[in-house]
Amino acid sequence: MTTPGPEATSDTLRDGLHKANALESLLEEEFELLKAGDLDKFEALQLRKSETLDVLSSLLPVLIEGGDVEPADAEHGALIDEIKIVLARCRDSHLKNAMLIDRKIESARSALDVLRSSRSADVGETYDKLGRLKRGQTRGRQTEV
Numbered sequence: 001m002t003t004p005g006p007e008a009t010s011d012t013l014r015d016g017l018h019k020a021n022a023l024e025s026l027l028e029e030e031f032e033l034l035k036a037g038d039l040d041k042f043e044a045l046q047l048r049k050s051e052t053l054d055v056l057s058s059l060l061p062v063l064i065e066g067g068d069v070e071p072a073d074a075e076h077g078a079l080i081d082e083i084k085i086v087l088a089r090c091r092d093s094h095l096k097n098a099m100l101i102d103r104k105i106e107s108a109r110s111a112l113d114v115l116r117s118s119r120s121a122d123v124g125e126t127y128d129k130l131g132r133l134k135r136g137q138t139r140g141r142q143t144e145v
Helices: 010-036 039-057 060-068 071-120
Strands: none
Touching (some): 010 060, 010 071, 060 071
16 A cells, blocks of 8 residues: 655645635636636636646645555545545536537637628528518629618
């Protein structure tokens, strides 16, 4: 059985748990910003999220080896397990945010396709003031309504 290295002190693990909880909060905030469409605040949030992920990535060796802690290190094991649980929730939140971003990108692409196609294609049939079917305008020719 392996024990956590010297860098895996209780304080380090508590800090890691704090950072994991902070990441979870940041991901929730990110989701709300995405729903609201506030891209400026969303981009500003990315720096904080990146810094938090950097700190958490330094705990990766401890988290991977953490399943094999000695019984005397029960506190370490409990902290490691709790960090893993929070990180699993973070993963789920990240996937939810990614799906929302993908949907927004797809809807923007669809809107662009509609705008592009309406510029390049003839305008469809319309009705005039008297309710009669009237052909739309084509390039170079405009009709009055």
